[in-house]
Amino acid sequence: MGGQMEQNAPVQHHVHHSNHAAAAGTDTGDAVMARWLQSAGLQHLAAPLAAAALDHRLLPSLLMQDYARYGVQSLEDKQKLFRLIKTISSGVEPASEPTTPPPFSRSASQSGMDGFLSPELRGDFDPGLLDLHSIDDTEFFPETSIPEPFQPSPSFLAVVEKGFESEYEGHSMNIKQQTKLQGLSVSSPHRSVSTEKDRNGSSNSGIARIKVVVRKRPINKKELARKEEDIITIKDTDCSLTVHEPKVKVDLTAYVEKHEFVFDAVLDQYVSNDEVYRTTVEPIVPTIFQRTKATCFAYGQTGSGKTYTMQPLPLRATQDIMALMQQPTYRSQGLQLWLSFFEIYGGKLYDLLNERRKLCMREDGRQQVCIVGLQEYRVSDVELVKEYIEKGNLSRSTGSTGANEESSRSHAILQLVIKKAPEGNDTKGNRVVGKISFIDLAGSERGADTTDNDRQTRMEGAEINKSLLALKECIRALDNDQGHIPFRGSKLTEVLRDSFMGDSRTVMISCVSPNAGSCEHTLNTLRYADRVKGLSKNNNSKKDLSSTASTQREMTSSPPLPPIPAQLAPQVPEHVLDNRAAENGRRPPLDPGWYVQHGEREALNNLLNEHTFAGRDASRATSAPVEKDRPSNVDMSEGGLYDLHENENERVQVFLPSRRKGDREEKVERHVSRDDMPKAEGVPRRQNEQLTIASAYSRVDSEVDLVQFNHEGHINAILEEEEEVISAHRKEVEDTMEIVREEMKLLAEVDQPGSRIDRYVSQLNYVLSRKAAGIVNLQARLARFQRHLKEQEILSRTGGLRQI
Numbered sequence: 195m196g197g198q199m200e201q202n203a204p205v206q207h208h209v210h211h212s213n214h215a216a217a218a219g220t221d222t223g224d225a226v227m228a229r230w231l232q233s234a235g236l237q238h239l240a241a242p243l244a245a246a247a248l249d250h251r252l253l254p255s256l257l258m259q260d261y262a263r264y265g266v267q268s269l270e271d272k273q274k275l276f277r278l279i280k281t282i283s284s285g286v287e288p289a290s291e292p293t294t295p296p297p298f299s300r301s302a303s304q305s306g307m308d309g310f311l312s313p314e315l316r317g318d319f320d321p322g323l324l325d326l327h328s329i330d331d332t333e334f335f336p337e338t339s340i341p342e343p344f345q346p347s348p349s350f351l352a353v354v355e356k357g358f359e360s361e362y363e364g365h366s367m368n369i370k371q372q373t374k375l376q377g378l379s380v381s382s383p384h385r386s387v388s389t390e391k392d393r394n395g396s397s398n399s400g401i402a403r404i405k406v407v408v409r410k411r412p413i414n415k416k417e418l419a420r421k422e423e424d425i426i427t428i429k430d431t432d433c434s435l436t437v438h439e440p441k442v443k444v445d446l447t448a449y450v451e452k453h454e455f456v457f458d459a460v461l462d463q464y465v466s467n468d469e470v471y472r473t474t475v476e477p478i479v480p481t482i483f484q485r486t487k488a489t490c491f492a493y494g495q496t497g498s499g500k501t502y503t504m505q506p507l508p509l510r511a512t513q514d515i516m517a518l519m520q521q522p523t524y525r526s527q528g529l530q531l532w533l534s535f536f537e538i539y540g541g542k543l544y545d546l547l548n549e550r551r552k553l554c555m556r557e558d559g560r561q562q563v564c565i566v567g568l569q570e571y572r573v574s575d576v577e578l579v580k581e582y583i584e585k586g587n588l589s590r591s592t593g594s595t596g597a598n599e600e601s602s603r604s605h606a607i608l609q610l611v612i613k614k615a616p617e618g619n620d621t622k623g624n625r626v627v628g629k630i631s632f633i634d635l636a637g638s639e640r641g642a643d644t645t646d647n648d649r650q651t652r653m654e655g656a657e658i659n660k661s662l663l664a665l666k667e668c669i670r671a672l673d674n675d676q677g678h679i680p681f682r683g684s685k686l687t688e689v690l691r692d693s694f695m696g697d698s699r700t701v702m703i704s705c706v707s708p709n710a711g712s713c714e715h716t717l718n719t720l721r722y723a724d725r726v727k728g729l730s731k732n733n734n735s736k737k738d739l740s741s742t743a744s745t746q747r748e749m750t751s752s753p754p755l756p757p758i759p760a761q762l763a764p765q766v767p768e769h770v771l772d773n774r775a776a777e778n779g780r781r782p783p784l785d786p787g788w789y790v791q792h793g794e795r796e797a798l799n800n801l802l803n804e805h806t807f808a809g810r811d812a813s814r815a816t817s818a819p820v821e822k823d824r825p826s827n828v829d830m831s832e833g834g835l836y837d838l839h840e841n842e843n844e845r846v847q848v849f850l851p852s853r854r855k856g857d858r859e860e861k862v863e864r865h866v867s868r869d870d871m872p873k874a875e876g877v878p879r880r881q882n883e884q885l886t887i888a889s890a891y892s893r894v895d896s897e898v899d900l901v902q903f904n905h906e907g908h909i910n911a912i913l914e915e916e917e918e919v920i921s922a923h924r925k926e927v928e929d930t931m932e933i934v935r936e937e938m939k940l941l942a943e944v945d946q947p948g949s950r951i952d953r954y955v956s957q958l959n960y961v962l963s964r965k966a967a968g969i970v971n972l973q974a975r976l977a978r979f980q981r982h983l984k985e986q987e988i989l990s991r992t993g994g995l996r997q998i
């Protein structure tokens with residue numbers, strides 16, 4: 195399962211560096227360049243490099259500091275380009291020959307190609323295709339995102355007809371749902387909707403608290419024009435999805451690496467929005483009449499279909515909610531449906547239905563989150579909801595970055611709230627019965643916009659990254675009945691706080707693009723989804739194995755994390771230093787895998803403890819209940835630790851701090867203050883924030899998260915300090931005005947006959963020194979903030995903030 199490699203014929207062309215042009219045979223320079231870029235997965239750079247007249251012969255001499263000038267923006271692209279240049283410089287021609295086609299390659303046979311790799315990769319690249327901007331990728335898709343007429347599903351109608359008794363049983367609904375879905379899978383050969391419950395036959399826990407669904411969009415016209423392959427296959431019989439990643443070995447042999455994932459449901463490119471609704475939201479709609487808070491969110495790379503998927507869902511949900519409200523049980527209860535639509539952009543809230551008015555979030559005495567100023571609209575029909583959605587979408591923030599010209603950089607949250615009108619003399623106003631939130635998250639790769647661009651973009655990227663990480667943690671905590679939900683991790687999770695409390699249901703729809711060029715982002719999206727689902731109590735073992743196996747393969751190919759700059763790196767204690775490194779005065783890399791490989795398990799624990807709870811006293815650090823669970827020989831790779839005693843090909847996940855339910859239950863919910871968290875020198879820490887040990891551990895679940903965790907502290911601190919500087923300035927202006935009033939008064943007094951000049955002088959002196967002190971204080975604060983910004987910039991530029 196997973197991790198299988200399809201070996202193909204070697205494709206190397208061993209030629210000397212200076213002979214590249216000759217080795218390229220009769221190829222034009224453009225074709226050589228295109229082939230090189232394609233082999234490195236950098237085909238999108240062909241246009242900017244051609245526009246900058248960078249000849250392929252000059253490519254080997256391109257310096258890293260010039261990358262940005264040629265449109266190479268992301269860290270990932272820089273790394274790829276660097277590796278490509280290294281390959282070329284070593285006198286090796288990057289791979290270019292076709293290989294055996296995999297069975298799933300649709301367009302290979304259609305286009306008469308006899309290989310998996312596209313013509314560009316084989317050398318017969320048409321440079322004209324590189325003019326990407328001349329192709330409209332929306333043509334391939336219907337103009338509107340809400341194209342299908344809604345047909346209430348038979349199962350939903352069955353519930354409605356039945357009158358939906360107040361003792362609603364999710365279980366019976368589920369069985370109906372399953373029957374319907376099974377019918378769909380069988381009756382429509384072009385569609386693939388499969389759910390895990392189809393296979394299991396029944397659900398024993400009613401509607402799952404968390405459901406993770408993946409939707410693949412069709413390949414679009416732009417991708418077809420670039421002759422990109424569809425690299426995702428879906429097996430509807432077992433809800434599995436395989437990503438066929440084209441790769442090239444060091445010896446330039448091309449091969450395809452398979453990554454297999456299993457989710458609760460996988461939806462292929464033929465599945466309609468209506469079916470998406472039936473698989474995801476429809477089962478949870480009735481629960482919101484029972485005080486449940488439901489959340490449905492779409493996660494994925496820009497352009498993967500999040501908005502296309504999310505937009506119709508509230509419409510379908512409204513229709514079903516309205517139908518339920520008409521049922522005898524609810525008809526007389528005076529229920530009303532209210533809608534609000536806002537976005538979180540750069541950590542701030544804006545009302546999308548009220549001219550993007552800035553909103554404030556407050557907590558009331560009962561710790562209920564309240565968004566001050568948010569407009570809510572009563573809705574009574576679907577058309578109105580549609581109008582509001584369109585209006586809100588027009589107000590959404592978009593940004594321009596190196597990778598995509600326009601993409602959503604905000605989280606859009608549409609909430610439908612069922613309220614009960616007050617009865618009789620009740621003056622308390624409407625009471626909330628239940629709520630469903632639809633969240634169109636920012637493009638997941640936006641979290642990687644932390645290394646380049648301007649400060650604004652970097653901060654936005656960091657905020658997105660932080661919120662996606664926090665969201666994942668909250669969902670995990672929810673599913674594990676963890677007492678403490680770390681919703682304070684980001685604005686997004688704070689806003690969703692009441693959705694995480696009490697009885698709740700969450701559906702995550704991971705949207706993926708099928709084209710080869712999106713492979714890395716697709717894998718990131720699926721790994722995120724896998725992590726969300728991976729620790730679910732309802733999770734089945736098959737999925738664990740497959741994802742583990744996938745991870746195992748990926749481990750060998752993932753590039754090492756960039757080092758943290760010395761001045762900002764948390765200090766690893768001497769006792770965890772490698773002996774040789776210590777002799778040379780060097781520290782081993784900040785790489786948990788290194789410690790594991792070198793049998794330094796204790797050192798790894800210390801490292802984790804040091805990083806997680808820097809500053810705690812030693813006894814607290816070592817008393818964390820992690821050590822005793824740890825196996826003697828483990829391998830840490832992305833997503834967990836795996837037992838190396840097992841068969842190499844079937845590693846079993848054996849340890850992951852705080853992820854295992856047992857671990858969590860044993861853990862005492864001790865609180866550590868935010869001050870105990872890692873912090874770079876000079877960067878202020880957030881006060882009065884609490885983080886449980888359990889949640890802190892759950893964040894340190896891979897080397898990526900480890901570094902991420904460290905940097906989150908900086909981002910929080912910077913964002914907070916920004917607010918503090920602005921309010922300090924505001925206060926300074928107010929103080930100055932007060933002082934000016936005092937000065938005017940002094941002037942007025944001194945003008946009076948018989949005034950005492952000595953008194954005037956001493957008072958003026960006092961007033962002026964207050965004025966000067968205020969300015970000096972503000973300047974000191976500004977200088978400190980500037981320094982912190984600079985530090986954060988260094989951290990970002992060295993790649994410390996990576997996409998999760």
Ligand SMILES: Nc1ncnc2c1ncn2[C@@H]1O[C@H](COP(=O)(O)OP(=O)(O)OP(=O)(O)O)[C@@H](O)[C@H]1O
Pocket residue numbers: 331332335336339410411412463494495496497498499500501502503600601602635636637705
């Ligand atoms: N399942 C699908 N079937 C047909 N067209 C689709 C599908 N999914 C997405 N599309 C089309 O793909 C394009 C990009 O989709 P969409 O705007 O929803 O992406 P997104 O993930 O929301 O991107 P962003 O994060 O930038 O907002 C749109 O033109 C949309 O119509």
